[in-house]
Amino acid sequence: DLLLAEKQTDSTYALTQVGGSKDLHAGQFVDRVGVALGLQFPAGAALEQLAATAADCIELPVAVHQGDVSLSGPATAALRKIEAGADPAALAAGVQYALAETFVRMIRNVAAQKEIFDVLLVGGVVSNAYIRRHMIEKLAKRRIRVWIPESRFSPDNAAGCAAYAFRQGESSYE
Template identity: 30%
Template sequence: MRTLGIDTSNYTTSVCVYDSKTGEIIQKKLLLPVKNGERGLRQSDAVFHHTARLYPLMQELFDEYGGEIDAIGVSEKPRDAEGSYMPCFLVGVNAAKCIGAAMRKPVYGFSHQSGHIAAALYSSGKMNLIKEKFIAFHVSGGTSEMLLVSPDSERAFSVEIIGETLDLNCGQAVDRVGVMMGLSFPCGKELEALALKSTEKYNPKICVKGGNCSLSGVENQCKKMLENGEAKENVARYCLDFICKTLEKMTEYALDRYGNLPLLFAGGVMSNSIIRSRIQSRFGASFAQPEFSCDNAAGVAILAEEAANE
């Protein structure tokens, strides 16, 4: 079966085709433009950019793929929760429904978060976990949640939040610190490159209570470090060490409370090599490959294939 995936998140337009027979994924995506010095996009701007970019991106995909599709999967909301909504996803939903109607193909809607989890399962070679209970972290600019994922008879899986940030998301912290230092938004790759130049290793005081965390402190501390003349590479390293230690503490809580369940990490922040290597070496966790950590349409294409075969 070959499925089309569409995801129009707050910062990336993504389309892909998934062939379940070969396991091959062809994906195309474009970051939405954010002006220098700004820390994000208004929803109206995101909708405009998705509308302008989706057709040429889709054309590029099918120029390379050139085959038929059997079903369509699309991200329709941020999370599987009542009231979860962002206007940017309407662009993808409308495109999916139009294509489905024209081609007489079924359209399946999923949450953006479920797509991240499915993409992580696929790219880490752990698709077998889709029928088991496991702990997943979705760590990005829009979400920092620890989830208990369970098989579900009505959909591929259900998720229960067992820990989350009470203020800033991890990706927000990275971007705010990065913009502070003059980096381009989104700042993850540049901040990581800076941090890798540092010879320092920090043991910051973090704020984790139960499964929940607070990350506003890292922004304030990094601002003070810069004001005191600390080298940018050390500030970047402190920021990432703070986030990593926070995630480690949350993981300890989850394993203590829910037992030795498999661990899966997804979301753009988890493409960071510093954070990945520490958590993987300590907990033996599985991670989405970097190209599937950031926003993508692969996950919803995979979930569409699962739904069509039920």
């Protein structure tokens, strides 16, 4: 999901969804392909290690329209390539590239429309070193600063969602 965070006068933030996947989430894409490659679920860390051994990168489609993305097409393409006997490491590298490029295009489109120059990335998929580097480099060319916590502080988006929900409900616990 791509959220616009706007600071309010009471120091809280109003969050508005301005983009995201219309079907699969990035973690689902990684896990589906990873499991099909024989990696253990959740597959993110193992897929990243496998991709690091690749001599090549298999191209997968990237589907971005404004802030909306589709990951089911790239996932289906990856699964078909597995069935056709594609090199697992090259396919893992292709998954990383497709996700990184999808995120870059989505952010670039919304940032231009909303005049945004700072982006905070969190969640399990952006703990991937390749995806982080790719996004930082590409977005810097558009003068968009990328803020990413250390990978150990961004293992799973569910943790961030839970923390936000807890903070929103703190006043009801008093």
